[in-house]
Amino acid sequence: MTVRILGGGVAGSAAAISARMRNADVELIEKVHYPRHKVCGEFVSPQAVMLLGKLGVTDAFLGAAPSRLDSIRVHFKKRSRKVKLDEPGYGLSRYVLDDLLFSRALEAGAQHVPLGRERPNIIASGRLPVDTSLNRQFAFKAHFEGPPGDAVEMFFFSRCFVEVTPIEKGFTNICGLAHEHMLHRYGFDFDTFLDRSPALRARIRPLKRQMNWVKAGPIVIDNKFGINETADSFYVGDALAFADPFTGSGLAAALESGRLAGELCARGASSAEYMKQCRAIFLKPFQNAQRIRALLDSGRAELLSMALPASLMFSMTRPRIKE
Ligand SMILES: Cc1cc2nc3c(=O)[nH]c(=O)nc-3n(C[C@H](O)[C@H](O)[C@H](O)COP(=O)(O)OP(=O)(O)OC[C@H]3O[C@@H](n4cnc5c(N)ncnc54)[C@H](O)[C@@H]3O)c2cc1C
Numbered sequence: 001m002t003v004r005i006l007g008g009g010v011a012g013s014a015a016a017i018s019a020r021m022r023n024a025d026v027e028l029i030e031k032v033h034y035p036r037h038k039v040c041g042e043f044v045s046p047q048a049v050m051l052l053g054k055l056g057v058t059d060a061f062l063g064a065a066p067s068r069l070d071s072i073r074v075h076f077k078k079r080s081r082k083v084k085l086d087e088p089g090y091g092l093s094r095y096v097l098d099d100l101l102f103s104r105a106l107e108a109g110a111q112h113v114p115l116g117r118e119r120p121n122i123i124a125s126g127r128l129p130v131d132t133s134l135n136r137q138f139a140f141k142a143h144f145e146g147p148p149g150d151a152v153e154m155f156f157f158s159r160c161f162v163e164v165t166p167i168e169k170g171f172t173n174i175c176g177l178a179h180e181h182m183l184h185r186y187g188f189d190f191d192t193f194l195d196r197s198p199a200l201r202a203r204i205r206p207l208k209r210q211m212n213w214v215k216a217g218p219i220v221i222d223n224k225f226g227i228n229e230t231a232d233s234f235y236v237g238d239a240l241a242f243a244d245p246f247t248g249s250g251l252a253a254a255l256e257s258g259r260l261a262g263e264l265c266a267r268g269a270s271s272a273e274y275m276k277q278c279r280a281i282f283l284k285p286f287q288n289a290q291r292i293r294a295l296l297d298s299g300r301a302e303l304l305s306m307a308l309p310a311s312l313m314f315s316m317t318r319p320r321i322k323e
Pocket residue numbers: 006007008009010011012029030031032038039040041042043044045048114124125126127139140163175176177219236237238239243245248249250251252254
């Protein structure tokens with residue numbers, strides 16, 4: 001059978017590699033040319049690292065010299081918390097990571113098709129369509145030069161979230177997600193916007209921006225867990241469910257859903273079987289993330305930091321992926 005995959009990002013490439021591991025013919029429909037920058041915090045969680053291993057790309061990943069990260073530092077308005085990671089995570093730009101995975105899929109025998117003519121069976125085309133509500137969020141990122149630090153740092157302020165991640169070659173990625181009205185107040189000038197948080201200002205002061213800001217949005221934090229029961233396509237990655245960026249689990253979710261869909265689709269299993277497994281892995285942690293996000297958005301982040309150890313915040317939102 002031919003496995004047709006719409007989208008050759010992280011999830012689509014993972015699906016392609018996984019289906020090729022089962023000797024299926026694979027068509028990978030991707031419209032962009034790699035490498036390219038992508039808005040992302042660029043933190044590759046320990047789970048994502050394990051999944052890269054399952055796809056046989058550990059050597060290529062480590063060969064790209066990602067920055068090793070042993071802890072996460074979380075900054076609320078007045079408090080900071082450090083979470084030691086059980087296994088190391090890494091910082092690697094999407095410029096490198098996506099290119100690496102897409103190239104690996106092609107090396108494994110997937111055929112790159114720039115435009116799909118036949119109906120794909122795996123949908124890996126990224127986030128769900130645009131949010132039309134008034135409460136829209138936008139994301140942005142840029143790479144900086146300067147002292148990289150030894151941890152991924154997360155800043156929560158004014159219902160905004162900013163992630164500072166040391167990546168390859170001594171660069172640091174700064175990526176944020178903020179509500180439109182807030183960004184509008186600063187004329188969408190991200191440098192001025194970031195200056196409003198004292199903790200973030202101190203972190204950014206020694207750094208120098210190396211590229212123009214890349215923007216994305218509106219961002220919708222949503223999922224297809226409830227509505228895909230009868231669909232015959234396999235939705236993977238952000239097209240299945242968009243992981244709230246603060247969880248740091250988006251790449252792991254994309255890799256695991258892609259890997260699983262590639263395997264099941266190549267074996268001729270039904271999408272209902274796939275969705276059953278996906279719900280067991282992702283539904284609870286994603287619901288927990290929504291609850292935590294609601295607390296953060298209600299302005300109770302400081303309270304949350306006192307009531308909930310930061311390590312629990314991450315373990316509650318981590319997909320239940322088998323090693
Ligand atoms: C602000 C922010 C910060 C984040 N930080 C992190 C983080 O630090 N760590 C983490 O693990 N996750 C993070 N994430 C989540 C992570 O970026 C996503 O979960 C991940 O990119 C999902 O990958 P994907 O392959 O599903 O989608 P994508 O990476 O969006 O790939 C979709 C692909 O499909 C292609 N495509 C779409 N439509 C078509 C079409 N019609 N024809 C052909 N090709 C098409 C696109 O060109 C694209 O290459 C963050 C997300 C945001 C928004």
